[in-house]
Amino acid sequence: MKHELKLKIGNMTCVNCSNAIEKVCSRIDGVEDVSVSYVNSSGVFLLKDLSLKTKIKEKIQALGFEVLQDEQNLYEFKLQELKKMKIKLITSIVLSSIVMYFEMFIQGNNSALIQMFLSMIAIFYCGKDFFIHAFKGLKHKNLDMNTLISLGAFTSFMYSFLVYFEIFSKDEYLYFSGGAMIISFVLLGKYLEERAKFKSLEYQNKLKDIDIKKANILLDNGSIKSISSAFVKKDDVILVKEGESVVADGVIINGEAEVDVSFLTGEFLPLFKKQGDEILAGSVLINGNLKIKADKKAIESSLEQIKDMVFKAGNVKTPLASLANKISAYFVACVIVLSVFVFGFWYFKEGINSAFLHACATLLISCPCALGLATPIAIVSALANGARNFILVKNPAVLESLANIKLAIFDKTGTLSQDSLSIYKHNLSQEDFQKLAQIENLSSHPIAKAFVKELNTNINLKGKLSVLIGSGLVYKENEEVFLIGNEKLMLENNINIQKSKEFLQKFENQAPTLLYFAKNRICVGGVCLKNELKNEARSLIMNLKQKGIKSVILSGDNKQSITKIAKELDIDEYYFDLKPSQKLKFIEEKMKTEKVLFIGDGINDAPALNLANASISFSKASELAKKSGDLILIKDDLSLISYCFELSKKTKYIIKLNLFWAFIYNILCIPIAAGFISFISLSPHLAALIMCFSSIMVVLNSLRLLRFY
Known part of the structure; x- marks a missing residue:
């Protein structure tokens, strides 16, 4: 027997994170299928044995992610994570700016010490999540953007650190600001992306809102007991009153009511339900009372199945996202291999100092800031355009x-x-039509809403309204009795509707909902209503x-x-x-x-x-x-x-242009940073500056979406 495990997963920062979880967990013996959604912060695992649940959680946590408990609120968790990221982003930008100021305008040993101390905070505190995920990813043979970000920032800092302590002496320039700015730029992109995505994670948290918490069960001794709806089982007799929801699929054994089943059919008009009819969980009683015998557990109801389908459907992966992830993984691996090759080449040619400089420049200039920002910045700009x-x-x-x-x-x-009916034709006098509209205004039925906008007189009714479930309305005022309803109601009261029926049938194809109006057992006319196109x-x-x-x-x-x-x-x-x-x-x-x-x-x-x-x-x-x-x-x-x-x-065009620029930039600049273009020399400091420039180009290009209309 196969078992399905569903988990809420926190701390995923990109689609690569969900891919890493899928790759690692799919290797576990007994795990037949895995689908992890970064968008929904959730995962579905098909297992041969539920005892694997603990092992899967351990693997996820080993990668640096958090498995949320059922009672934890994913929305609140994400909100806190977003606040933490914002604090780190602001801190990183402030520290990077200070470091850059000291680097450019204040020289001396104290300045260098301040640069080293502040950049250490910016890189290893503000950017610690990149290092944690990169390290844990490497342990599980998973390379992602965190790997390059960490390598680029760490190499920049380490080179400057070694220069400060005079282990390297060829280039006395410090590049602490380069590493700090790398973290700032990437944090900016991730924050904007997470902020834009935040609302897309709300819907699963809201699934509980349609849960029916309590159920009234009729016991064998005739007493009524209120229990949690989750514990309703087959053959329980449930009492449902007007305005309440049905907790389990079942059969009506007593009573009649009009019920809203829009959750299943999408149709806004209620259905008439009586003894012997089947009824589904989630149905809402508009009027009437029902006694229902459950034919399955509440947790196996149609409503629960819909919620289950929602969860599964949300974990479907798009081919475009999968392709982008593969490209990113290859890009990271290629850059690391190339940097190692560059280091080895220059080590044997000119020594360790030159090798370190060129390898560092290669990592810095190919740091995936532009690649990482290409999509999120464009997306954020598009979101602003859409909201406007x-x-x-x-x-x-x-x-x-x-x-x-x-x-x-x-x-x-x-x-x-439209999600409401409108009046198409009628053969009533103006006086009768206004009387009909006034009476309908007393009802909460969806048909009644069509008459509200037709009222042009003050409502001054003093009579009594009665609802005939599944048929219509009875209104009594003084000695007069008014009937409003379908053909069945009129025939039951021996009212001749032939003339009005002939009139209404002419328009039945255009307006299929027919309503008759009778005064003192005489049909004074009818109305046909239609559901108009938008x-x-x-x-x-x-x-x-x-x-x-x-x-x-x-x-x-x-x-x-x-x-x-x-x-x-x-x-x-x-x-x-x-x-x-x-x-x-x-x-x-x-x-x-x-x-x-x-x-x-x-x-x-x-x-x-x-x-x-x-x-x-x-x-x-x-x-x-x-x-x-x-x-x-x-x-x-x-x-x-x-x-x-x-x-x-337009957004896809901008993203493609951003990615094109990011890759072309790397193709052109990496050979220069590696020292393979003899007439151009590029230090790590210049590499970091050029890297920042490439990111700015991506941002400026993405901002064009704000002006698109």
């Missing part, structure tokens, strides 16, 4: 992946169409077609509604009556051949939002959907999706 244009980028990696999208998959309700939906689909992106609709709504929307938008491929697992399976299959974007807004969309290569949700979406989406549209404007593509394209 009502787009919240929760997962920065999406700005790279969105540019490669070939398939856009949409949920319907709340995404392409204003920008047509232009968005057209824009995507122009970009060569195909659109598909996946929805839990009915066939008639989805077909109507698809035809209006000229979308050829659409699917209806889908469950979250079916959506997820469809996306998994499509991702095997092309890059997929998913746009949705419901709890039921959360697994798909996490699995897709890129995902977009809305600020008014369900809490879980907002935490699962890569991009959140602050303003409910579908045209912003087109802008997301433009921003992604």
Whole structure:
């Protein structure tokens, strides 16, 4: 039997960290598969035996990372880590500036001593995490950016240290500022990256918010006992009142109610549930009371399965990120090997002093500041641009992946169409219509919301309203009785609706929700309501077609509604009556051949939002959907999706330009630093300055994204 282990992992500073954990843990005998997500700060391990849990934790801790306990708050942990990094960044910048000032303007032994002392703090205190991860990575044969950063800073400091004590005498210049500035630049990039990513880690912490903490269980003796929902087991009888949530999947054995099941179907209209009907955990009772017999444990419910899918989907790796990690690993290894070669070459040619100078210059000039800053600085600038244009980028990696999208998959309700109904046609007199609107205003039903904006008279009702679950409303005032509801309600009360029905059926294809209004058992008319398309939906689909992106609709709504929307938008491929697992399976299959974007807004969309290569949700979406989406549209404007593509394209261009500059810079400058260009001599000090210049170029290029519109 295979076991699945899930862990929260702290102190990961880059994607290379998650790769290191995967590589080391996959070597453990009995570990069949590993998936670690830097974005989610989590890992999923497929084990032959759960006894391996302790060994896996030990390996993770040996690499310098922290395994968080279940009760620990990952959000708070990350917040504290970000604060610590900010303090170290500010300290490093201040100390580096002071060291550079003394280096440039104040000479003498005291100045050199101050430079050495302050740079020691900047390098080995502010940058200690780089050294810790580099050292532990080397122990497990893992090379990453921490390795080069540590080598570059340490070599710069050590050379200056040896010069200060006159072990080397050929060049009396001190380069303490070089090592300190290396740490400052890299810390700046990491801080900006972590700050930009911080919000993308919130959604898993919010999963607990939809947990139903307590359940009321009916015991055999007729008494009621309140227990933790986690301990609800099969065949328990659960009592659920109006406004409460169902804690476990089961069958209704008594009562009837209208329930909100949007977490599963995405449809905002409630469903009528009665005795004998199945009901799922997470369903919310809008009105009525139910007695439910659980047919499985609460921890095995549909809601828990959705949460499990969210966790797994969040650990899927993108090919672009994996490729970048491999390039970085080879780059680090190549630079180290080259530095050793340079040292050996000059050692036999001119001695240890010259060898140390050239090897040091090689490491310093190829220090991956520009390479390390190429992506995060561009991403941060893009985040600022997005925020200014009502787009919240929760997962920065999406700005790279969105540019490669070939398939856009949409949920319907709340995404392409409005999340509320609107009145399409009616055959009521003005007086009757206003009376209907006033009565509906007393109800909290989703249909009632469509009438609120139609009110143009003061509400002055003194009668009594009754809710007929699954049918409609009864309002009594003085001697008059008003009925509002569906065809079933009217027929049950022997009300003739033929004339109104003929009128409403003319518009049923455009507005399928039909409502009848009767006064004293006489039908005075009816109203048909529709779920309208969002204003920008047509232009968005057209824009995507122009970009060569195909659109598909996946929805839990009915066939008639989805077909109507698809035809209006000229979308050829659409699917209806889908469950979250079916959506997820469809996306998994499509991702095997092309890059997929998913746009949705419901709890039921959360697994798909996490699995897709890129995902977009809305600020008014369900809490879980907002935490699962890569991009959140602050303003409910579908045209912003087109802008997301433009921003992604520009961001990817800037990142590529940054990486191109970083690699070309290294290709041109490393031979010079190594001393292989006979007519140019480059000291470690100049190498450090040139390295800083390359980083500044990357930053300035990235800042162009702030002005992009």
